[in-house]
Amino acid sequence: MRRRSLLGAAVATVAMSGTRTAVADSRTRSRRVNTWVSMPQLCEPANMPPPPFTQDNLVLADATLRQTVRVTIGGRRMRLRFSNAFGGANLPITAVTVALATKPGSGAVEPGTTRRVTFNRRSSVDIPVGALAVSDPLDFALKPGTNVTVSVYLADGQASSSITAHPGSRTTSHLLAGNHVEADDLPGATTTDHWYFLSGIEVVAEASGVVVIGDSLTDGRGSTTNGNDRWPDRLFDRLQAERRPVAVLNQAAGGNRVLHDGLGPSVLARLDRDLLAQSGVAWLLLFEGINDIGTAAPDESSQKKVAEDLLAGYEQIIDRAHAHDLPVFGATLLPFGGSFYDDPGGFREAARQTVNRWIRTSRRFDAVIDFDAAVRDPAAPRQLLPAVDVGDHLHLNPAGYRALAEAVPTRLFRQ
Known part of the structure; x- marks a missing residue:
C-alpha cells in the first residue's frame, strides 16, 4: 500500500511493505536496544x-x-x-x-x-x-x-x-x-x-530504535552547547511526549559524505558499523548528500555525475537496509544559497534539485520527509528562511532544528 499525506510543510510518502512493518512491530519485546550512540571517527x-x-x-x-x-x-x-x-x-x-x-x-x-x-x-x-x-x-x-x-x-x-x-x-x-x-x-x-x-549505551527495554545517518546538520552545528537541541533530540522529545518507546540514535558527523570519506568514513563504508551493528534498530532515516554536492567541482559535468552517483549510493543503502528488513526514510537536502557551497553558475543547486526530485518521486524510500520544504524561504527557495539560518546560509539555529524535528511524522514509528 502506498499513500501520501501532508503534514505542514513536510510531505511523507509511506510505502512500507507488510513484511517490513510486521518485523518492526515484532521488535518491541524486552531486549537490548541502543539508547545513545555517537559516530566514531579519527x-x-x-x-x-x-x-x-x-x-x-x-x-x-x-x-x-x-x-x-x-x-x-x-x-x-x-x-x-x-x-x-x-x-x-x-x-x-x-x-x-x-x-x-x-x-x-x-x-x-x-x-x-x-x-x-x-x-x-x-x-x-x-x-x-x-x-x-x-x-x-x-x-x-x-x-x-x-x-x-x-x-x-x-x-x-x-x-x-x-x-x-x-x-x-x-x-x-x-x-x-x-x-x-x-x-x-x-x-x-x-x-x-x-x-x-x-x-x-545499550539498555534492556521494550522499545526499538531509529538510526539517523547524516552530516553536520544532524550532528547539530549551530545548536546549543549542552542544550541537547539538535533535531534528533527534538524528535525524541516529540516521540516521548506521545509515549512512543523509540530510541533516536544520532549517527552523524560534520563534513561526512555518502560516497567518499571526508570527516569520518563515507556512509557506504560505515553503514554496517553505524546501522546494522546497532542493537534493537527498526528504522533508518537518511539525511545526507549536501557535502558530496558541495565538494564536487562547480561545473555541469561534475555536478551531473555527483547527482547520478548519489542516487546510486542511496539505492545501495536502501537495498542493504531492506535486506535486514529495515524500512528506510529519505529526507530531502536543504538549500544552501549564499553559503560557501553556492556557485555562480548554479550547477550545485541543479544537482540538489535533481537529487531532491528523485527522493520525492522515485518511490524507492519507504517514506519521504521533506526537510527542504520545512525550512526554505518561499520568497527565495534557493535559500534558508532567515529565521532558521544560523548565519552561514548552510546550517540551522535551534529554531531551525526544531522545525526539522516537527517535519517528521511520528506515525512512521509505529510499534
Whole structure:
C-alpha cells in the first residue's frame, strides 16, 4: 500500500511493505536496544585532548576523562560501548564508572549514584586496534532523557597520536590528572567540547530504535552547547511526549559524505558499523548528500555525475537496509544559497534539485520527509528562511532544528 499525506510543510510518502512493518512491530519485546550512540571517527589534530593530556604520541596518560551524554529511551539494565576503531595503538582502559549527571555537560554527578563498570568481570579492558569493547550488563535503571556521566581512567594512556573520537559532541567533557572516576565532582578540571572513545549505551527495554545517518546538520552545528537541541533530540522529545518507546540514535558527523570519506568514513563504508551493528534498530532515516554536492567541482559535468552517483549510493543503502528488513526514510537536502557551497553558475543547486526530485518521486524510500520544504524561504527557495539560518546560509539555529524535528511524522514509528 502506498499513500501520501501532508503534514505542514513536510510531505511523507509511506510505502512500507507488510513484511517490513510486521518485523518492526515484532521488535518491541524486552531486549537490548541502543539508547545513545555517537559516530566514531579519527580525531583531527585540532580536536585532540588539550595539553598536557596529549604529549607527542601519548594521550590521556594517568588521566580521568569524564563525559556526559543524554540517553533517549530508558531501561532496566545498561551496557557501555567503547570504540578503538581509529586508534593507532591498543586502548588500555584502567577503570570506568557510570553515574547520573547533575546537568548536561557538568563535571559533577549526583552523590550516591556512581557505579563501577566491568568488562568480563574485570575492572579494566585492553581494546585492540580497530576493535570495540562492550561492558558487562549493569543494573542501573535509566529514565527516558536522562543525562548520564561516564568517567574513564587511563593509567598508561593510549600510545598513539591517532585516537577515536566524536569531535562534534556539542557537549562539554572534563579532564583531570589522576584517577577520579569515583569522585562526585572534578574541581579544576580542563574542559573540552568533544567526546572520546565512548560510542554507545545499550539498555534492556521494550522499545526499538531509529538510526539517523547524516552530516553536520544532524550532528547539530549551530545548536546549543549542552542544550541537547539538535533535531534528533527534538524528535525524541516529540516521540516521548506521545509515549512512543523509540530510541533516536544520532549517527552523524560534520563534513561526512555518502560516497567518499571526508570527516569520518563515507556512509557506504560505515553503514554496517553505524546501522546494522546497532542493537534493537527498526528504522533508518537518511539525511545526507549536501557535502558530496558541495565538494564536487562547480561545473555541469561534475555536478551531473555527483547527482547520478548519489542516487546510486542511496539505492545501495536502501537495498542493504531492506535486506535486514529495515524500512528506510529519505529526507530531502536543504538549500544552501549564499553559503560557501553556492556557485555562480548554479550547477550545485541543479544537482540538489535533481537529487531532491528523485527522493520525492522515485518511490524507492519507504517514506519521504521533506526537510527542504520545512525550512526554505518561499520568497527565495534557493535559500534558508532567515529565521532558521544560523548565519552561514548552510546550517540551522535551534529554531531551525526544531522545525526539522516537527517535519517528521511520528506515525512512521509505529510499534
